[in-house]
Amino acid sequence: MLRNRIVDKKATTTGTTEPVALQDAKNFLRVSFDDDDNLIQNQLKAARELLEKHLNISIISKEVTVVFSHDGYNFQLPAGPVGEVSSASFGYEPDDVVITSSNYRVIGQEFKSFRGTPGYWTVKYTAGYSEVPEAIRQGILKQVAWMYENRGDVSTTGQINTDVLYLLSAYNKNTWL
Numbered sequence: 001m002l003r004n005r006i007v008d009k010k011a012t013t014t015g016t017t018e019p020v021a022l023q024d025a026k027n028f029l030r031v032s033f034d035d036d037d038n039l040i041q042n043q044l045k046a047a048r049e050l051l052e053k054h055l056n057i058s059i060i061s062k063e064v065t066v067v068f069s070h071d072g073y074n075f076q077l078p079a080g081p082v083g084e085v086s087s088a089s090f091g092y093e094p095d096d097v098v099i100t101s102s103n104y105r106v107i108g109q110e111f112k113s114f115r116g117t118p119g120y121w122t123v124k125y126t127a128g129y130s131e132v133p134e135a136i137r138q139g140i141l142k143q144v145a146w147m148y149e150n151r152g153d154v155s156t157t158g159q160i161n162t163d164v165l166y167l168l169s170a171y172n173k174n175t176w177l
Contacts, residue, residue: 002039004075007120008067011127015061018044020140025107028141029148040144046141047143051136054160056173057081059136061128070121074113080173081110083126092121111173139168 020042025030025040052059058079066078085106104116114123129136146161 002072004071005069006078007069008065009064009078010066011058011064013060013062014126015128017060018048019059019129020044020048020137020144025141025144026058029145031155036148040148043144043147043151044140047147048142050158050160050165051139051143051168052079054165055171057171058127059129059132059140061126063124064127065122065124067120067122070114070116071115072115072118074107074115076111076113076173077106077123077125077127078173079127079131080112081127082106082108082112083128085123085125087124088114088116089122090117091122133171135167136171139164142167154176 022037022041022044025044026037031040046134048059051057055172056078058064058081062079063075064079064082068075079121088104090103104114104121107115114121143164146164
């Protein structure tokens with residue numbers, strides 16, 4: 001029996017601007033010197049990437065290619081919000097026949113679901129917020145503040161601040177597949 005299962009996912013970042021500017025982060029941290037600018041800039045990127053991975057969303061613009069097994073029912077496309085689907089092919093290999101949009105349906109507004117013939121699919125689409133919600137921006141700032149204050153503490157490496165988890169719980173798109 002086929003189940004909805006992600007076989008492979010690749011996301012290529014097309015957006016170059018982080019949703020939180022360095023100066024905004026420095027103001028939030030109350031840092032008035034320039035010595036830690038590189039550290040803070042790296043933490044802004046790391047915090048965004050950590051939150052994207054944990055929440056299964058794309059905060060900045062990306063081109064996503066996902067290969068998944070599909071049981072014929074709705075399959076939520078990962079790393080939303082999903083923009084335009086540029087192509088879909090049926091079968092396990094990327095060279096498989098490209099299917100016209102009349103053979104599958106994409107349902108939803110921001111976080112879209114896919115429905116098509118049961119089997120393996122490769123779908124390519126754009127993802128990411130055109131305007132990042134303020135709650136996510138605040139979550140990034142809070143995560144950067146936590147990372148800045150706890151830098152060098154091995155026990156906290158890769159962890160997300162509990163306040164950030166609560167703040168962004170409404171954006172968590174991890175679902176049972």
